[in-house]
Amino acid sequence: MARKDRAAPARERDDGAHHRRQRHGTHVRNRLKPGQNAPRHYDHGRRFHPEADIFIHVDAKSDIRDFAPLRPLARFIHPRSKVYWGEYGQIDCMLKLLRATCNGDYRYIAILSGDTLPLRPCGQIHDFLEACYPRQFADMQPELHITELTQKMQWCHYPDRNDWIGRLPGYFRKRLYKRLRPGDNPYFRTLPPLEKGSNWIVVTDRFRDFVFDYLRTHPDYIRAFRHSHCGDEIFFQTLMGISEFAGANTRRPLVFTRWVGEGAPHPETFGTNDLPRLLQARDTAAEVPYLFARKIADDLDIARYRAAFFPRPE
Numbered sequence: 001m002a003r004k005d006r007a008a009p010a011r012e013r014d015d016g017a018h019h020r021r022q023r024h025g026t027h028v029r030n031r032l033k034p035g036q037n038a039p040r041h042y043d044h045g046r047r048f049h050p051e052a053d054i055f056i057h058v059d060a061k062s063d064i065r066d067f068a069p070l071r072p073l074a075r076f077i078h079p080r081s082k083v084y085w086g087e088y089g090q091i092d093c094m095l096k097l098l099r100a101t102c103n104g105d106y107r108y109i110a111i112l113s114g115d116t117l118p119l120r121p122c123g124q125i126h127d128f129l130e131a132c133y134p135r136q137f138a139d140m141q142p143e144l145h146i147t148e149l150t151q152k153m154q155w156c157h158y159p160d161r162n163d164w165i166g167r168l169p170g171y172f173r174k175r176l177y178k179r180l181r182p183g184d185n186p187y188f189r190t191l192p193p194l195e196k197g198s199n200w201i202v203v204t205d206r207f208r209d210f211v212f213d214y215l216r217t218h219p220d221y222i223r224a225f226r227h228s229h230c231g232d233e234i235f236f237q238t239l240m241g242i243s244e245f246a247g248a249n250t251r252r253p254l255v256f257t258r259w260v261g262e263g264a265p266h267p268e269t270f271g272t273n274d275l276p277r278l279l280q281a282r283d284t285a286a287e288v289p290y291l292f293a294r295k296i297a298d299d300l301d302i303a304r305y306r307a308a309f310f311p312r313p314e
Contacts, residue, residue, distance in 0.1 A: 049122035055100050056114075057093040059083045075100070087159060090232040091225055094199065098208050107133055110202040115269075116255065116294040119282040121310055125291050134204045137288070138240045139197035139253040149196060153234065154188045156181065156227040187224035195237035200255040200294070203236075207245045214239060256281045256290040267294070272301040275308045282309075 054074035058064055060082040067076070077096050083089040094111055101109050108129045118125060158181055215221060225231040240249055256278070258268045270278060270293060282290050 049126045051126065052122060053104075053106075055097055057081070057097055059093075084159060086157075086230045088226050088228065088231065090199070091235050094232065094236070095211075098211065101205070101208065102212070106205050106208075108202055108204055109208055110254070110292075111200055112255065112292060113200065113294055115296050115298075116200070116292050117296050117300075117305065118291060119256065119278060119293050119309060120289075120291055128289070128291065129202070134206060134245070134248055136204060136207055136240065136245050136249040137202040137252065137254045138237060138249050139201070140237055140240070140249065140251040141196050142251075144194070144196060149194045149234065150188075152229040152231065153191065153194060153224065154185055155229075156183060156185050157229040158227060185224060185227065187220045190218075190220045191224050192238060192242045194234055195241040196234050197237045197251075198253050198255065198257065199232040199236065200253060200257075200292075201236055202254050202291075203240075204245070207240065207243060210243050210245065211236070211239055214243075250288050252288040254288065254291045256285075256293040257295070269295045269297050271297040271299070272304055275305060279308060 055077060056067070056070065056074045057077040058067055058080055060080040064076070064080075077093070077100055081089045081092045081096065083093055097111060098109060120128075225235055228234070240246055258270075258281075260268050278293050281293070
């Protein structure tokens with residue numbers, strides 16, 4: 001999800017002084033399974049702040065027609081990328097979402113997954129981010145496992161899917177794979193010191209601009225990630241670490257996620273019965289609050305969720 005501040009089409013005047021309207025935008029990265037309808041909890045998008053914009057990237061493997069009810073609420077990213085877990089397509093769609101904000105005065109950009117919901121009213125999210133500028137909220141792991149990072153980046157990873165080479169006889173297949181699929185990443189040594197963290201980040205327009213400036217002057221950086229494994233957890237954190245914005249980074253996420261057990265491949269999925277736990281997580285957060293939570297089950301009871309997090313005044 002992205003928060004942004006965009007200049008009004010015509011500047012407003014206040015006591016003779018020009019000023020910008022503060023606006024926010026939301027970037028959602030969706031990976032819908034083929035044949036699965038858009039999650040019902042997406043209809044909460046209409047409750048976003050009037051100065052918020054929503055951008056959605058829909059996996060190219062999904063039927064875009066399933067998202068037709070959301071068109072009045074959001075802007076859809078085109079062209080779309082095919083997204084597979086752990087592969088470069090995840091980075092590609094995040095870059096497309098970031099680039100979509102370059103034509104507006106967006107102050108914050110928040111990258112969220114399609115299974116994320118807000119834990120606070122949108123007005124509170126708006127006010128919090130407005131007061132925090134220019135702090136960055138990119139989660140960074142305090143202890144890095146160098147072996148893990150090098151395995152994900154130094155070795156080339158190729159999708160385990162059938163291609164035309166895989167249909168060739170064994171001898172020719174091995175020769176072509178050896179020639180066309182090098183085992184070592186030839187761009188690994190060009191990389192700056194690697195960092196890792198959650199890819200659900202909330203960053204400023206200034207960091208976004210730094211990302212695209214760096215990619216323009218360092219084209220090998222993207223090439224180094226083409227065959228990475230779970231590079232989306234490294235790509236932006238590494239850039240944050242070498243940027244002038246590292247000192248303003250809280251190194252903490254604004255998205256609450258719970259991992260069950262060390263080394264778990266996926267985070268816990270929260271259902272309707274977990275709403276009290278999410279409320280507790282929201283209300284007990286320290287200096288950096290939780291504004292969102294994931295992963296939210298598709299069958300979450302939206303009425304109970306709204307009643308718990310956004311009760312109507314009596």
